[in-house]
Amino acid sequence: LQGRERVPCLWISIFSSPEGLLGTIMHEAVQTFDGAANTFEVFDFTTEITNRDKDHIRESPHEGMFVYGISLYGASWERTINEMQDVSPKSKFTQLPVIHVTAGPSQTDRTHCLYQCPVYSTRAMDDKPLFYLDIFNENVHYSKWALRGLCCCMR
8 A cells, every 4th residue: 555664474374354355456556547537447456476585575565565375286386496286195194485466557478487376365265266266387388287186275
């Protein structure tokens, strides 16, 4: 939020209603959008998984927010190469590093290596996803992860 001191990184899992936090990100993006006044743009969330830990972030981003507390089910995250890999046996989930969440006009030019992983508020997955996490794996088709039922949860 402009004009206020911001927390550098937010623990999104602690919110009872994370939709409000995501709505704030979307509202800020719409307010700062400098498109033509007579056009209607559809806005979506854009995410980037950083390789940083929450303790290493000192300043908030210029747009969007840094969030943490999201777990990946069905695959593991390799921090050294910043890429998703097959899950090791007997491993239930992997804690993801800090994620930079922003909002902007929708982009339809998605590549075949970009998997949009659904992020749910609970493991029950009874509601629709809160947002989709953009996970890019070079030389791996997104259908590999979709067929495995890969998802992210906050709790």
